[in-house]
Amino acid sequence: MDEDDEHMMQIKIQAIKKLNVWFRSSNGIINRIFTQKAPVFGLVIVALIIFIAIAASVIAPNDPLKVNMSMRLEGPSSLYWLGTDNLGRCIASRLIWGARMSLIYSLCVLGLMMVISIPIGLLSGYAGGRVDTFIMRVTDIFLSLPTFLMALAIAGTLGPSAKNMIIAMASVWWSSYARIIRGMAMQMKQQDFILAAKAAACTHSQIIFRHILRNIASPIIIMATLEIGSIILAIASFSFIGLGAQPPTPEWGIMLSDSKEFIQTQPQLMIYPGIAIIITVMAFNLLGEGLKNAIQD
Amino acid sequence: MEVLAETLNIRKSYEKQNLFSKKKEKVPAVNGVSLKIQKGCSVGLVGESGSGKSTLGRMMAGLETPTEGQVLFRGQSISNISLRKMRPLRRNIQMIFQNSSSVFDPSYTIGESIAEVIKNSEKVSKKECLGKIETILEQVGLDTSYAQRYPKELSGGQRQRANIARALVLHPEFVVCDEPVSSLDYSLRKQVLTLLNDLRNKFGITYLFITHDLNCVPYVCDIMAIMYAGKIVEQIDLKNNSMQNTLHPYTSLLFSCIPAKVPAERKKCTIESIIDTTVIPDSNHCCRFFLRCPHYTERCINEEPLLKEVANGHFVACHIV
Amino acid sequence: MQYKIDKGVRSENVILDIRNLSLDYVMPDQNIHAVIDLKLVARMGKITALVGESGSGKSTVALAVMGIQDKNAIISNGEIYLAGTDVLSLPKKDKRSYISNRVGIIFQDPIDSLNPLLTIGEQLVETVLIHEKITKNQARTIALNQLLAVSLPQPEELMKKYPFMLSGGMCQRVMIAIASVFRPLLLIADEPTTALDVTIQAQILHHLDSMRKRDGTAILLITHDLGVVAEIADDVCIMKDGHIVESGTVDDIFYNPQHVHTRQLLAATL
Numbered sequence: 001m002d003e004d005d006e007h008m009m010q011i012k013i014q015a016i017k018k019l020n021v022w023f024r025s026s027n028g029i030i031n032r033i034f035t036q037k038a039p040v041f042g043l044v045i046v047a048l049i050i051f052i053a054i055a056a057s058v059i060a061p062n063d064p065l066k067v068n069m070s071m072r073l074e075g076p077s078s079l080y081w082l083g084t085d086n087l088g089r090c091i092a093s094r095l096i097w098g099a100r101m102s103l104i105y106s107l108c109v110l111g112l113m114m115v116i117s118i119p120i121g122l123l124s125g126y127a128g129g130r131v132d133t134f135i136m137r138v139t140d141i142f143l144s145l146p147t148f149l150m151a152l153a154i155a156g157t158l159g160p161s162a163k164n165m166i167i168a169m170a171s172v173w174w175s176s177y178a179r180i181i182r183g184m185a186m187q188m189k190q191q192d193f194i195l196a197a198k199a200a201a202c203t204h205s206q207i208i209f210r211h212i213l214r215n216i217a218s219p220i221i222i223m224a225t226l227e228i229g230s231i232i233l234a235i236a237s238f239s240f241i242g243l244g245a246q247p248p249t250p251e252w253g254i255m256l257s258d259s260k261e262f263i264q265t266q267p268q269l270m271i272y273p274g275i276a277i278i279i280t281v282m283a284f285n286l287l288g289e290g291l292k293n294a295i296q297d
Numbered sequence: 298m299e300v301l302a303e304t305l306n307i308r309k310s311y312e313k314q315n316l317f318s319k320k321k322e323k324v325p326a327v328n329g330v331s332l333k334i335q336k337g338c339s340v341g342l343v344g345e346s347g348s349g350k351s352t353l354g355r356m357m358a359g360l361e362t363p364t365e366g367q368v369l370f371r372g373q374s375i376s377n378i379s380l381r382k383m384r385p386l387r388r389n390i391q392m393i394f395q396n397s398s399s400v401f402d403p404s405y406t407i408g409e410s411i412a413e414v415i416k417n418s419e420k421v422s423k424k425e426c427l428g429k430i431e432t433i434l435e436q437v438g439l440d441t442s443y444a445q446r447y448p449k450e451l452s453g454g455q456r457q458r459a460n461i462a463r464a465l466v467l468h469p470e471f472v473v474c475d476e477p478v479s480s481l482d483y484s485l486r487k488q489v490l491t492l493l494n495d496l497r498n499k500f501g502i503t504y505l506f507i508t509h510d511l512n513c514v515p516y517v518c519d520i521m522a523i524m525y526a527g528k529i530v531e532q533i534d535l536k537n538n539s540m541q542n543t544l545h546p547y548t549s550l551l552f553s554c555i556p557a558k559v560p561a562e563r564k565k566c567t568i569e570s571i572i573d574t575t576v577i578p579d580s581n582h583c584c585r586f587f588l589r590c591p592h593y594t595e596r597c598i599n600e601e602p603l604l605k606e607v608a609n610g611h612f613v614a615c616h617i618v
Numbered sequence: 619m620q621y622k623i624d625k626g627v628r629s630e631n632v633i634l635d636i637r638n639l640s641l642d643y644v645m646p647d648q649n650i651h652a653v654i655d656l657k658l659v660a661r662m663g664k665i666t667a668l669v670g671e672s673g674s675g676k677s678t679v680a681l682a683v684m685g686i687q688d689k690n691a692i693i694s695n696g697e698i699y700l701a702g703t704d705v706l707s708l709p710k711k712d713k714r715s716y717i718s719n720r721v722g723i724i725f726q727d728p729i730d731s732l733n734p735l736l737t738i739g740e741q742l743v744e745t746v747l748i749h750e751k752i753t754k755n756q757a758r759t760i761a762l763n764q765l766l767a768v769s770l771p772q773p774e775e776l777m778k779k780y781p782f783m784l785s786g787g788m789c790q791r792v793m794i795a796i797a798s799v800f801r802p803l804l805l806i807a808d809e810p811t812t813a814l815d816v817t818i819q820a821q822i823l824h825h826l827d828s829m830r831k832r833d834g835t836a837i838l839l840i841t842h843d844l845g846v847v848a849e850i851a852d853d854v855c856i857m858k859d860g861h862i863v864e865s866g867t868v869d870d871i872f873y874n875p876q877h878v879h880t881r882q883l884l885a886a887t888l
Contacts, residue, residue, distance in 0.1 A: 345815040345817060346786070347785075453672070482842050483842050483844060483845075483883075483887065483888075484671055484842070484883055484886040487887075488886075490888070509815055509816065510816070511816070513888060550817060551816060551817065553820075554816040554817045554819065555845070556816075556823070556845030556849040557845065557848045557849045558845065558848060559848055559873070560848050563850075
């Protein structure tokens with residue numbers, strides 16, 4: 001009986017507050033920590049990584065490319081903070097430079113993806129009708145391709161290099177973005193203020209850029225932040241299998257790949273870049289989640 | 298008198314896609330309306346929700362394309378022209394929207410939104426533009442500091458005033474008001490209606506005033522048109538005729554449903570005549586109101602009544618009148 | 619059990635008696651006094667109108683009576699006697715069933731008040747089953763009668779429909795049917811006709827009127843429309859910024875208003 005009443009109460013509460021009650025009631029301690037502390041933590045780490053990437057040449061104790069065969073597989077010392085790898089290169093320096101490379105590559109991929117997907121998504125969503133149908137069929141084709149294999153194929157045909165990897169990833173991944181942006185644009189197009197903008201004699205381009213794009217900019221930024229993590233992962237994977245950045249570039253994926261022969265004798269060679277990747281990916285994801293929550297409130 | 302805006306037998310139907318069949322269902326919203334609006338002679342368009350009055354208003358404001366028929370503004374067709382060709386006409390055709398909370402782009406301040414209207418139609422310096430914004434805000438009774446505020450920082454009444462300010466900043470000749478007061482508290486309605494009326498007298502604006510509240514009509518309008526199921530069923534010139542002189546049974550129904558002004562005027566509810574609005578005969582060869590009409594005859598089922606003039610400036614579409 | 623009971627209240631056909639109610643919204647930086655020292659009485663078979671502009675706190679009163687005010691709303695003072703018992707003194711466990719067995723509520727936006735995923739029939743039958751221990755078929759019959767009572771056409775068909783297939787007026791009548799299915803002592807109608815056309819408004823008002831005549835339900839009508847008040851209310855309370863500034867019979871308020879705010883409201887009617 002009590003349970004039934006409670007159920008009815010719930011229906012009533014939902015009716016009063018159009019807000020969803022469930023979000024409120026699930027707002028427990030765990031949630032609160034995650035919605036408040038975690039993004040700040042993520043932000044600090046992201047800032048730190050960006051700082052390291054920018055100041056790599058100053059911070060790094062050694063030249064990341066300098067081979068010193070007499071100092072192979074050394075343990076940590078004051079000169080080599082984390083020791084050396086199988087070619088006597090400074091692991092710490094390679095990690096620091098790796099942060100720079102990872103960030104540069106992932107920003108390139110992200111930028112390229114946005115440059116392709118934002119105009120296409122906006123056009124498709126705003127124009128609607130046949131234009132929309134055509135563009136969406138094309139993106140459907142891209143969406144139906146297995147992303148990673150496709151990127152592999154492109155990188156394989158164009159030859160393995162960092163540039164080709166970036167092109168390959170962007171040319172495959174833009175499609176899902178275009179779809180999401182199209183959806184957001186369509187939703188915006190239905191809003192009353194777009195009709196008001198038409199009544200205010202706005203041109204199509206004014207409506208698209210001043211009103212639609214400006215209002216969907218923040219969700220796009222969130223999406224991008226959340227995506228950086230997986231892009232960094234993907235870049236490391238490509239480099240690991242030898243289709244991305246080429247050795248001796250100091251890149252985390254390459255470091256992993258180089259160290260795989262020593263996994264049993266010298267596991268730390270693999271652990272250091274692994275941890276670097278995990279922390280970076282996690283930090284970007286935390287930041288993205290936090291931004292998402294902040295904007296949704 | 299000069300005809301400002303005119304519709305020639307316009308129709309608009311929306312297509313409703315059925316989930317399981319390819320056949321698209323056509324839902325008519327406006328079903329053949331010819332309406333002439335003369336300069337300085339504001340028209341009040343009254344109807345229930347779903348009667349197509351908002352659709353008609355948007356078509357007359359050039360924001361929607363009719364399926365059939367034409368909309369003329371000063372003799373020029375505006376129903377089928379592109380956004381670009383429409384631009385120069387915009388300064389004379391404006392619209393006040395119903396829902397003031399969603400008609401302002403949330404990412405711009407009120408001032409920026411109003412400035413957009415000005416800049417799109419006139420070449421003005423920044424200073425002139427600011428001056429215009431301040432003048433119009435004062436005229437609608439808002440402090441000039443509201444120009445720097447974002448829409449969500451304003452209350453409903455203030456936003457509606459800002460909404461009016463944006464539509465009237467260029468002193469347009471013709472303004473479509475789509476339920477401008479229905480989202481406001483009753484205590485604010487009179488203020489806003491008075492404001493609309495003052496601005497009309499000041500700038501010589503002609504309104505198409507869309508409302509579901511008959512009480513609003515005499516405040517701003519010279520002609521009242523009653524719309525039912527996509528058609529105008531009665532049109533009455535309030536200058537020459539009394540508002541109480543209406544003849545169509547639907548209009549009488551609407552009047553009988555207005556709540557009393559004071560307790561002594563309470564009427565014993567005539568609930569029998571109020572049958573559900575959802576039942577509208579889907580035929581063009583009968584009176585669309587006959588199912589709800591207390592006086593219908595066989596002729597109403599077989600023949601569609603047309604608007605005919607019964608007195609000077611008073612048109613009714615009903616067989617029994 | 620030691621609930622606060624006031625027997626004297628019962629004898630005068632008083633269903634709801636709010637005494638000196640004060641309610642604050644606790645915000646991080648300040649407390650907002652939404653309701654201040656409010657007194658209000660709703661009698662059996664009478665319609666009491668609570669009139670105020672938006673933001674005057676009138677809906678907060680409704681929520682407080684239902685015991686479903688926001689989490690940050692604190693009732694700092696006062697008693698709410700519902701059928702002779704102060705609901706604020708009831709333990710939380712009993713409070714909900716006590717209130718929901720005696721009070722029905724309808725809201726401004728009827729379409730949002732119905733669960734979009736259940737048919738009208740399912741929602742009605744569910745409500746019947748919550749309040750009475752009967753079989754599903756019996757509940758169905760009650761539900762059908764309930765829909766007929768609010769003069770909805772073709773109730774059999776209607777039971778199978780989903781809320782989005784109905785017009786606003788029909789949804790509001792379904793809400794009345796749901797709210798009145800267990801013959802509540804008190805019906806709270808929070809702006810029941812604001813979103814509706816005049817013709818539908820007349821219908822809804824008619825149903826509210828017949829409900830109080832038929833079942834002797836006390837109705838607390840919350841509105842900002844003085845026309846509705848003039849049409850059906852018996853007693854009127856005018857509310858402004860959390861205070862009741864004037865209360866009296868409908869004739870008192872309309873023909874002999876005392877408070878400035880009441881006069882302003884009356885002057886603003888079209």
